[in-house]
Amino acid sequence: MIRVLHVAGSLYNDAMDWKGIDTILLDLDGTLLDRAFDDHFYFNVLPEHYALARGLSMEEARERLTGLYRAVEGELDWTDIDYWSRTLGLDVPALKASVRHRIAPHPDALLFLGYLQQRHMRVHLVTNAHPKSLAIKMEKTGVDKYLDRIVTAFDVGCLKSRREYWTNSQAILGFDPVTTLYVDDDEAALSAADMFGIRHLYLRSKPSSASPAHASAVYRSIETFHPLMK
Template identity: 30%
Template sequence: MIIYIFTRDDTVNNMELKDNKYYLIDLDGVILDTSYDNHFWQVHIPDVYAKKKSISMEDSIKVTHSLFNYKKKTKDWYNIDYWSNILDIDIKAEKEKKENMNRMSYKEGAIEVLDKMKKLNKELYLVTNAHKKTLEIKLQKFHIKKYFKQMICSHELGYIKEDIQFWHVLRTKLNINYSKSLLIEDTMDNISSAYHAGLRNFIYITDDKETNNKVNAQYIKAFSELASSF
């Protein structure tokens, strides 16, 4: 078992990341910038809803954000079919509008890390809570499928990553050894559930200097910091 512990003043150059066999990598917040998703759900959808219902933007934000918060940390939260039905808005069509597609972007340096790992023949798995339709939309713009042995959407396994059971099902599906696996995540709840399912090697991407590191996850500010570690 390898557990990495370091502070923000340390470099990642000494991390023996190459000793892991399997790399489980999150999508949003790790490879892709989350500003697109935040704007889409917090601003764009309330705007569409306000026009549809002929209400003010202020009232629309109260209604939609209340609905979103009620479903936070559930499967429905990530399910665009669910939200299309609840809001009577074609969420997929809204996501595919040019104005929204243009907002999607890589995290700086993310592709360079993936390129390096690919050249070293690392076994990579994309593990995301994004709904399959959401992933497919993003793959229209970002050609990252070539880097991964498999791309897993939690919705397809019946559990989200915040649920311990998800990680048990994932291990069986991928047939991998968690003691030789590294999870790269930007959500501590997901790391915590993975830890309780037997995973022990983590990289937590965060800007929070006050992170309560209960599972000995190493933390860095950006995926790009790993480029020098392989």
């Protein structure tokens, strides 16, 4: 049930209508938090340490890691930092913690979470992040104090881009898909949620402060949460 929407830009002149919405599902990386951290970690920090450990050039290390990343794309291993510790022979949680100063929410994220709190919405975090990454990010950003529940892909057993993710996460969280609004920067995850029947879907089209926005041709795209707070 894919809804094709009209031209982005003309959609948000009206105030957001919250009638009939009681639950908000929010992604973490790229949606609430600036994905510049993760991009930096996977494309700079990890290759740098892998290159040092294996006596490779940075370019060789990046190339090998890109191949390893691709091999588990769409699988739970992709975000499993214990899997990466085993595969690369590096202490990946410790490396992540060593660059935690770069972890930051998007400038509008806490504002939006406060806005939802004022409206007495149920707000759940639905993330593919591994519990160890999650712990570092929550400790650094304090986002968790705005959330009713946190469900990781490891609780559910698969990534959000899988249809069964939504059946299982609904069983855990008990949301009504018809009165639920879901924001993610991953279009494949929105598409799986769409197939499941979640009615109000938004793509966060600018996940990283360091990269340009990419609007969706299918889903309503927002660069920030401001259009939802009008």
